[in-house]
Amino acid sequence: MNYEQQIQAFYNQLETNPLTPSGIATWHALMQVWQKAGWPKSFTVAVSVIAVKSGMKVRHFYNIRKELEEKGYLTFTSRGSGQAAQYAMTDLSTNLHHQPRALYAPDRTQASASTASQPNAQPSSLLIKENNIKENNKDITPFRFYEENGFGRLSPFISESINAWLDDPTFTEPSGVVIEAMKVSLLQNVRTWGYVSKILQDWSGKGLQTVGEIRAEREKWKQKMAAYHAEKKEVSQHEKSMHSSAADYSSYDFGF
Structure with a gap:
């Protein structure tokens, strides 16, 4: 067996x-x-x-x-x-074994050819991670996604926890939202149900109900963080320039 x-x-x-x-x-x-x-x-x-x-x-x-x-x-x-x-x-x-093979394993050759045919495709660590997350068909269940993506074997407790979120009226697309939370967890290199639960609780507290709303919220957060880091870098460069100028003045003979 x-x-x-x-x-x-x-x-x-x-x-x-x-x-x-x-x-x-x-x-x-x-x-x-x-x-x-x-x-x-x-x-x-x-x-x-x-x-x-x-x-x-x-x-x-x-x-x-x-x-x-x-x-x-x-x-x-x-x-x-x-x-x-x-x-x-x-x-x-x-x-x-009587099911079509494509249902259980993606056609890696076809996927590679498809990627190669895109002239504007740019490799990135995030893109590679997302491509490595297994989601072989649109009807995949959270239970199957959990096991196929390295979270471990489903225990009765985990199964009940997943079902609790699927039955919870908080989300209008519960199955998709639970899978989305597991994807976010994977992108953070964390494979624990506890972490996934915290993500779901965060989305629930923010009133997010659909996968679309969640992705839009995450995109806004990414843009905000990018702007923050850009501003921080600009301030750092400005301070470095000021220090550099001060050093130049210290070596200048003002004739006093």
């Missing part, structure tokens, strides 16, 4: 076979147990353990487990007499 392919296939399937946030967290918790057990055909685990790993109440688990089974993400067998149920997770990664 390839853990990364299983996660990737899971989020692909969510696009057409969605789960509740609790369902996503529970699936991740069960996946972690399955991995820890060494990928057996089936395994047992106590409800209390899954409740702790997924952060939900035990009384809610049974409905969530039923949801996962009905939507084909797992099967389970209740054993009764106080024994833990037996689970068999669906191997979703088998469907991954």
Whole structure:
């Protein structure tokens, strides 16, 4: 079993076979147990353990487990007499290989040719960073973007945090805004969800709702900082000139 392919296939399937946030967290918790057990055909685990790993109440688990089974993400067998149920997770990664390759990996040759054909293209460190951020299609989810761009494996806690922002009415384009925050984080060479959350909180506090508004605000900030540094450089050069002039006067014979 390839853990990364299983996660990737899971989020692909969510696009057409969605789960509740609790369902996503529970699936991740069960996946972690399955991995820890060494990928057996089936395994047992106590409800209390899954409740702790997924952060939900035990009384809610049974409905969530039923949801996962009905939507084909797992099967389970209740054993009764106080024994833990037996689970068999669906191997979703088998469907991954039947998808068009372009959906999962950009055509680097085509991208390079396209860049080379632009006569005014100018290399810059920022442009290189932006081009290295993976966003292979317009329908990419924040969950998939998170894992494909080096933030790490999705834990139930991170999944719930992302879902909280997606469900928050603050942003009118929640999915795009969350991905935009991760891009900003990457451009700062930071790959932590905590940093992304701070960015989202900052945008929320400023009343920014769409990706367009956020980019416009960032552009204004860049121009302001550029003007500040230009002014600072001008003042520095002026002071240097004044010091230079003073040095010249000190060596001049005024005839006193």
